[in-house]
Amino acid sequence: MxxxxxxxxxxxxxxxxxxxxxxxxxxxxxxxxxxxxxxxxxxxxxxxxxxxxxxxxxxxxxxxxxxxxxxxxxxxxxxxxxxxxxxxxxxxxxxxxxxxxxxxxxxxxxxxxxxxxxxxxxxxxxxxxxxxxxxxxxxxxxxxxxxxxxxxRATYLRPLRDAEAELRSGRANVSPGVFGPPERFRPANPESWREIEFWAGLELPRDYKRFVDGYGDAVVFRHLFIAHPEGADPLLKVMQEERQTFLAGEEGASDVAPSESSGMGGFLPWAYHDFNGDVCLLVPPSADNLDWSVAVSFRQCPEVQIFPGGVTEFLQDLAQGEFPRGWPRVGFDWASAEGSPLI
Structure with missing residues (x-):
């Protein structure tokens, strides 16, 4: 530079x-x-x-x-x-x-x-x-x-003025110290990710796949279930079923690949909230927004809200206490899904 x-x-x-x-x-x-x-x-x-x-x-x-x-x-x-x-x-x-x-x-x-x-x-x-x-x-x-x-892309190394405090698990630090060590899980087989991406017609964002590989098939923040390609409730099944819900509410929508769909049919469900049924969605890049975004579909009051940034940024906001409307304000929490085959 x-x-x-x-x-x-x-x-x-x-x-x-x-x-x-x-x-x-x-x-x-x-x-x-x-x-x-x-x-x-x-x-x-x-x-x-x-x-x-x-x-x-x-x-x-x-x-x-x-x-x-x-x-x-x-x-x-x-x-x-x-x-x-x-x-x-x-x-x-x-x-x-x-x-x-x-x-x-x-x-x-x-x-x-x-x-x-x-x-x-x-x-x-x-x-x-x-x-x-x-x-x-x-x-x-x-x-x-x-x-x-x-x-x-470059890497920013923040000033380490207080090493002990910086390395301690804190409220603003979404890290393995918060969700648990990722090595307790096995990552999804690459073929499982390819199957999902083939169905979607899109290459999913890397930070999202890394997070799911390390911490998926689990509930975070007490209520948010993160689906995994090979988990108890497989990710592809979650995506397909929730997408059908969106398509049913869109007049004239057809069941084609998400990459070829418009409106809600192009969004990809990746997590759901067991407290109120809200669904988290991946919003693919578009002419107006060249990056992946996250959206939340509210079930109690049908509405979709888009949050700037991807999955990492969305989780960071939750860690900072910035929750979508109607979500219980809870601290960090991670728990494996009952009967998870990934342990």
Whole structure:
């Protein structure tokens, strides 16, 4: 990564609007190897690191979601959007081949991969934020597909100021220390996952499959049953039966592959709540949202609510005490399904 630009994100404000005006946006270049940020408190060091995390969707032990406080607060109020751009150069021939359709070339013919993350406030009262990640120097190029995202994904190592406290199982840490060691289960046979994905016509998100392999066929948060491909209530059976319920309520719906369906028929059930019958759904990527999302179908009052982020983020929200409407607010809990064949 050779360059970073940040506009209207936390302490960094907008770019200068005219000659002689002072802009508060950030534009910084990096050198190859190790780069060190030095500055006083509240000067923006953490904001720079978090900006890179957002743009690259870095893997980390703690999930980071955009909040209203991330939008720059200036003299005219809080910004409606913020933009983060990361630019990569000195790409190898192999890297240029992988990102071929996403590259930009400067006047010297040098290839650049420019990635722009943009967030827009939608509903401040409910903390709803719309985010997009696109390529091109102005963020108007093609969107990053799944393979490109994986190649750019980095790992964020958070500051370890108190090692003992950081490594202790805590309320905000969805970890094996909370749900139990995953080795007590056996992962699903790859053929079982392939059977499900063949039926769905979609490749399921990796974080979801990892979680199910480690902790599936169990009840978490006392009421949420996580189906497993080879569990007591097999995942494919759960998906098919719950999907039939959705199709029965959709006029003109046909029983085709979820990837070819519209509306609720395209959603994939993956867990259900035994307290009120609510069903958790996987929402496939679409033209409007390029990432997998999670939705909850409320049984008592027919309605579907979509939650930004995937399964990992959804579970992290539950761990933080942010439950969907009508769900009992309980602490961490994990229990194997009765008679599970996976123990």
């Amino acid at each position: 050779a360059h970073l630009r940040v506009e209207n994100f936390r302490v960094f404000g907008p770019v200068a609007q005219g000659e002689g005006e002072r802009g508060d946006a950030l534009s910084v270049s990096f050198t190859a190897g190790t780069n060190v940020l030095v500055g006083e408190n509240d000067s923006g060091k953490t904001a720079i690191v978090d900006a890179i995390r957002l743009c690259l969707q870095s893997a980390a032990s703690d999930y980071y979601r955009v909040s209203q406080d991330d939008f720059h607060l200036g003299k005219d109020g809080r910004a409606e959007t913020f933009t983060i751009g990361c630019a990569f150069t000195d790409l190898s021939t192999e890297e240029q081949a992988v990102f071929l359709e996403l590259l930009t070339h400067d006047r010297d013919g040098t290839a650049w991969l420019c990635v722009t993350f943009k967030a827009q406030r939608m509903d401040p009262l409910r903390n709803r934020v719309s985010v997009t990640t696109r390529t091109g120097p102005d963020g108007n190029g093609p969107a990053l597909d799944g393979a490109a995202r994986e190649l750019l």
